[in-house]
Amino acid sequence: MPQTNLRSATRYGTRPTMKDVAARAGVGLKTVSRVVNGEPGVTPETERRVQEAIDALGFRRNDSARVLRKGRTASIGLVLEDLADPFYGPLSRSVEEVARAHGALLINGSSAEDPDREQELVLALCARRVDGLVVIPAGDDHRYLEPELKAGVATVFVDRPAGHIDADVVLSDNFGGARDGVAHLIAHGHRRIGFIGDMPRIHTAAERLRGYRAAMEDAGIPVADAWMSLGVTDPERVRRAAEEMLSGPDPVTAVFAGNNRVTVTVVRVLAEQTRSVALVGFDDIELADLLRPGVTVVAQDAADIGRTAAERLFRQLDGTLVAPERIELPTRLITRGSGELPPAD
């Protein structure tokens, strides 16, 4: 009869270990390890016995112990702003696909645009010894990552550059995209063009604002303060900002929306207007082609950004990469109607 082991697999809440498997199969611990990892040097007969014991006990290797021994976790972390945002879903998914191709799992966390929470998340991931990090920064100082980088944690920043450290970054050409979008409106005859965007302390928002200003300046159009709304994100305030620009003595004839959430709200506001107002938005939005008029946007490819960042991450881990680099991906202007409306003065 088999001896009753207090730590046997049958006890609720306890899991069988290689030792248990070894005991049951009547072999040594290391032999089980060899079978589990497909290492050579095990007789087919022995392997069969071990496999039988594994199945019978429902053994599953404990990766925590494995990681402790081997030093690599085969997992990477992704810290983004909000997974519920339609921009980040595809991004996360494409990072996951690349990770999967390298046999790694993805842990992700939402910073909710809060620098403290970003740091908390990143450090939690580091404590778990992720092999690499993809970070969409919320804060603007990342010196807290220095020890991690020094320890060899591969790191790629996305969407916004890192603060005060030298690291890879993958981002869209926010400046150029915004400039082109605004220039597109100008080309269609607009001069009084509104801009609604996020706080300029956010890099993307600042760059897009810069693009707006550049396009206006290139066209020799002085910008009125009343045409700009910065740091406004929640629907209610975006709505108010848009309505203000559209009323008053000198109303705008076109609006450039600084991100997808702003665009959606502006579309709602414009739908209520009697006057026709042109609109170009940054970021594509689903169903934009089905609206009347279709929404013209400056699109960035979230999946492409994620893939590029993740591939770079794994090249860091391969040791293929040395110097940090800044990779800027182009945006694409998609004309669907709303950006081609003529000014209605």
Add this chain to the structure above:
Amino acid sequence: MPQTNLRSATRYGTRPTMKDVAARAGVGLKTVSRVVNGEPGVTPETERRVQEAIDALGFRRNDSARVLRKGRTASIGLVLEDLADPFYGPLSRSVEEVARAHGALLINGSSAEDPDREQELVLALCARRVDGLVVIPAGDDHRYLEPELKAGVATVFVDRPAGHIDADVVLSDNFGGARDGVAHLIAHGHRRIGFIGDMPRIHTAAERLRGYRAAMEDAGIPVADAWMSLGVTDPERVRRAAEEMLSGPDPVTAVFAGNNRVTVTVVRVLAEQTRSVALVGFDDIELADLLRPGVTVVAQDAADIGRTAAERLFRQLDGTLVAPERIELPTRLITRGSGELPPAD
């Protein structure tokens, strides 16, 4: 600010341990542990010295070792179909929020609707010893989870029940929602109503189909095979299916779309039709209210589903829960115009 190139730093790939910290601070190993974990029994002066050493070395506790010792990882796994789908983003986010409230991280993986990949992911998560699992099943046999459940891994299924094992499940009232949606069309005078949905081997698809049939039967309307398209998901084939239903000798006057992706494609097809065709879709879609007509949908609250599932998961871990349960959340019919169009024969 000075930027340091950390990739070329020395001691690449090695991290300080508590032992290193202890040596530098001139104290014992366990004292460092106490400081790191905020345990009592350390003089302020000693604590200061330890903290100094920690900062100087950039020490970060290795959670792998911690997990190995403590047995809990403070992380949960979420296996879903595709994070890029707008239904799953909010779901994942709400699971993450609940996890965060319990001090846990979230690891998620996309199964791409492939049973093998689901199993592979789930087992990888178990090997990492996640404390709990939220699974949106792709396959229909989950007996492979038995050893895990026995070992105490908390598990909640979402959206579809588990196959061949007894486990918690949180899902929408797919049957009732679809029945109500179709009944809504019938109430507006439609009799020839099309149904486009996913493969009936998927639980939600089967339930929604059942709801469609029930509503039709309740109204005494016999269903023609030509009105139903099952197992069709990709846009191109959905388009063809819709076009077929809308042409021919006995065309449908209304369509019930079985999920958000189908709805989007059907909206596109209907926009091209000269005839007005009514539409009700399962799942809400963004901007549905801005289309003309607005899209009437049977909405399920993804965030609520995720929250409910995650809370139940943590109640399992608390030990508050014993018997597995099936929790069905109600759907909501949101009328926006497309479902209230009269039949145009």
Add this chain to the structure above:
DNA sequence: CCCGAGCCTGACAACGTTGTCCAGGTTCTA
């Protein structure tokens, strides 16, 4: 018949942390 080579197998240490337990010192009480 013996020896070396080659193959399987298992004992043991180590990974970095935490729990247990005890030593040594200080303070309080009788």
Add this chain to the structure above:
DNA sequence: TAGAACCTGGACAACGTTGTCAGGCTCGGG
């Protein structure tokens, strides 16, 4: 002032796995 209670700090084992290394076996050639 002795003794007890208390406090701080450290030595040591254990968590489950993998790398190292050595022992034992078989087999073939000299």
